Amino acid sequence: MQIAPESHAPKLPFARTCPFDPPPQYAVARALGPLLAVTLWNGKRAWVVMRHAEIRAILMDERRFSGRMGHPDFPSVTAARVAVDRNERAFVGMDNPLHDRYRRFFTREFSVRRMQALIPQMQVLADGLIDELLAEGPPADLVATLAVKYPSLVMAELFGSPYADHLFIIGCAVARHGLTQSTAEAETKARELAAYVRRLIDSKEENPADDMLSRVIALHVKPGDLSRDDLAEIGAMILRAGHDTTTNMIGMGSLLLMRDAVLRARLTAEPKLIEAAVEEFLRFVAPVQFSPRRVALEDVEIAGVTVKKGEGLFMSLPSANRDERLFACPDRIDIERDTSQHLTFGYGIHQCLGQMLARYELQVMIAAILKRLPSLRLAVPLEEIRFKDDMQIYGVHNLPVTW
Amino acid sequence: MKVLIDRARCVGAGQCVRVAPEVFDQDEKDGLVVLIDAQAGAEIAPFVRKAAQLCPAQAILIVGDNPRV
Numbered sequence: 001m002q003i004a005p006e007s008h009a010p011k012l013p014f015a016r017t018c019p020f021d022p023p024p025q026y027a028v029a030r031a032l033g034p035l036l037a038v039t040l041w042n043g044k045r046a047w048v049v050m051r052h053a054e055i056r057a058i059l060m061d062e063r064r065f066s067g068r069m070g071h072p073d074f075p076s077v078t079a080a081r082v083a084v085d086r087n088e089r090a091f092v093g094m095d096n097p098l099h100d101r102y103r104r105f106f107t108r109e110f111s112v113r114r115m116q117a118l119i120p121q122m123q124v125l126a127d128g129l130i131d132e133l134l135a136e137g138p139p140a141d142l143v144a145t146l147a148v149k150y151p152s153l154v155m156a157e158l159f160g161s162p163y164a165d166h167l168f169i170i171g172c173a174v175a176r177h178g179l180t181q182s183t184a185e186a187e188t189k190a191r192e193l194a195a196y197v198r199r200l201i202d203s204k205e206e207n208p209a210d211d212m213l214s215r216v217i218a219l220h221v222k223p224g225d226l227s228r229d230d231l232a233e234i235g236a237m238i239l240r241a242g243h244d245t246t247t248n249m250i251g252m253g254s255l256l257l258m259r260d261a262v263l264r265a266r267l268t269a270e271p272k273l274i275e276a277a278v279e280e281f282l283r284f285v286a287p288v289q290f291s292p293r294r295v296a297l298e299d300v301e302i303a304g305v306t307v308k309k310g311e312g313l314f315m316s317l318p319s320a321n322r323d324e325r326l327f328a329c330p331d332r333i334d335i336e337r338d339t340s341q342h343l344t345f346g347y348g349i350h351q352c353l354g355q356m357l358a359r360y361e362l363q364v365m366i367a368a369i370l371k372r373l374p375s376l377r378l379a380v381p382l383e384e385i386r387f388k389d390d391m392q393i394y395g396v397h398n399l400p401v402t403w
Numbered sequence: 404m405k406v407l408i409d410r411a412r413c414v415g416a417g418q419c420v421r422v423a424p425e426v427f428d429q430d431e432k433d434g435l436v437v438l439i440d441a442q443a444g445a446e447i448a449p450f451v452r453k454a455a456q457l458c459p460a461q462a463i464l465i466v467g468d469n470p471r472v
Contacts, residue, residue: 060461100414107415107434112424115417340422340457351416351459 009037009045012314013077013179013290019387020256020284021331022318026050030319035305038314046075046312047305050319052326052343054302058294058313059348062096065294065313067350069093075312077179077290077392080186084176087190089230090237092350099349102234105220106353109158109212115356118158122361125153126368134372138402139379146365147250147399148243154361155242159235160204160211161197166243169193173240177392190236197235201228212238238354246358248287248388248395250365255385255399256281256333257366258377263333268370276335278362283342284333286318287394292346317343318394375403404443404468406451408436412462419458423450427463436462 014023021027026048029036034054035047049055058065068074069085070093076082085093091102108114126146133145152166161169175181175189200213201221208214213235220226257264267273292315296307307313320343322330327337345352352358369376378385379402386397406426415434419427425447430437443451448468455463 059459103414104433104435108429108432109434110417111415111429111431111434112417112420113429340453345416347459349414349460351414353414353416356417356421 009039012038012040012046012048016387016389019382019385022286022316022322026316026319027322030323033305034303035307035313040075040077040312041079044075044312046314047307048314048316048319050316050323052320052323052341055315055317055320055343056347058302059292059315059346059350062349064297064300066095066297067093067292067294068095071295073295073310073312075293075295075314077314078181080178080181080183081176081392083183083187084190087187088237089233091234092237096349102226102230103349103353105216105226106212106234106238109215110353110357112356115360118154118357119360119364121157122154122364123368125157126150126365127372129153130368130372139400140402142254142399142401143247143251143396144398146369147247147254147395150250150365151243151246151361154246154357155239158212158357159238159242160209160213161200161239165196168196169239170243170247172196172236173244174391176240177244179390179392193236193239194232197239198228198232200235201231241352242354242357244393245287246361248393249282249285249358249362251396251399252285252287252394253278253281253362253366254369254376254401255378255396256284257369258401260333263335264370266335267366268374271367271370273335274363274367274370275359276339278359278366279339279342280333280335280337281362282344282359283321283327283339285394286321286342286344288317288344288346288392289394290314290392291317292348292350315343315346317346373403376401377403404448404451405466406438406441406443407464407466408438409462409464410435412460414460414462416459419454419463422454422457423447426451427454 014025016023030050034051038046038048040046069088091099129146156163172189172193175185204214294313296309296311298309300307345355379400388395413435426440426443428437428439455465
């Protein structure tokens with residue numbers, strides 16, 4: 001197999017030509033092999049892994065691939081991201097055994113049963129937001145009114161971060177997840193969010209409540225297993241993840257529903273299909289664009305290509321979810337297909353801790369929209385929707401709707 | 404079919420509980436996998452296989468499986 005010389009490797013990121021599909025380079029390159037050589041912002045060569053099987057194998061291979069964000073060769077899609085990666089202290093940026101030690105302080109908080117128990121509260125919150133929307137009347141921006149507020153309200157209940165602070169939290173998430181922000185802005189917002197959670201820890205210590213932060217403090221901080229500063233860093237990571245990704249899935253999911261009258265009629269008539277539809281939307285959208293990432297710890301040959309020690313790899317989850325080897329007609333939405341192996345939540349030890357929370361949040365919100373906003377439709381032509389081509393987490397910036 | 408779990412590998416992602424709640428649960432104390440029933444019957448076997456396939460930490464091992472049964 002021929003490898004393009006470094007200077008000829010295309011520059012990451014690529015542009016989309018259709019707002020609903022990953023950049024076309026992925027499908028073209030995926031037909032030729034599992035890896036695509038790319039050039040990063042700093043001129044360094046890295047690899048995009050595009051096929052499902054190779055992504056799974058690399059994410060399971062902790063011996064030869066490191067996910068430690070502090071590694072000097074850890075790849076980033078922007079200069080700003082390098083700065084925040086280097087200072088990442090939450091377990092998302094750790095290899096084992098450290099990763100498991102920290103993640104396990106939180107696993108019980110995200111258990112399937114606990115997340116299931118939140119469903120009635122999610123329903124109340126979703127209904128409340130739709131009440132507000134109906135009271136104000138059309139038109140409205142679905143992103144600002146539902147997609148942003150709903151995960152924030154859920155996280156406020158679950159994590160214990162006051163809802164009044166949600167725009168600040170989202171601002172911090174966006175400063176990290178952008179493709180265009182300055183290094184200084186990304187660093188400042190990362191510090192501000194950790195400092196915010198650190199203050200929240202102090203206040204929860206004084207006035208414990210029935211929330212995740214208070215429970216982790218009582219169970220792990222008080223006995224001395226977990227420092228307040230480490231909890232602040234992990235809490236900041238949980239808040240960023242809990243706000244930004246679900247928001248983007250609600251925006252994209254609502255848009256997909258509005259564009260498919262047949263699917264909408266079917267889900268309205270048979271709400272038990274909503275779970276399958278959400279999984280298919282998760283497969284189809286895969287909002288996280290440039291993670292997970294790894295550094296090769298030694299020379300590794302993959303399908304005839306040698307990834308050299310110290311080279312970075314980006315797992316393209318959007319590409320894996322369109323891998324023809326696993327999903328027939330992958331660019332079509334089909335709620336009948338077996339979606340179980342989609343990689344939207346990643347794979348390996350870092351697989352999303354909040355995935356069940358996200359699933360139930362989406363199922364509840366889609367059900368509420370179908371039931372309460374049966375005539376929901378776009379208030380503008382598709383061309384006026386601003387898609388998040390400027391972000392590392394894809395979605396829509398705005399979604400003007402009427403009903 | 405006999406099901407084995409490796410709690411030392413488990414990362415509490417919950418895939419097994421989602422797919423085969425008759426066989427897997429998560430410990431209230433640490434959120435890690437616990438086995439409700441190590442002998443999965445024929446009707447549950449496909450779900451246990453799916454759980455093993457989806458487990459992101461490969462913490463589920465199936466022995467004595469005959470997929471034709």
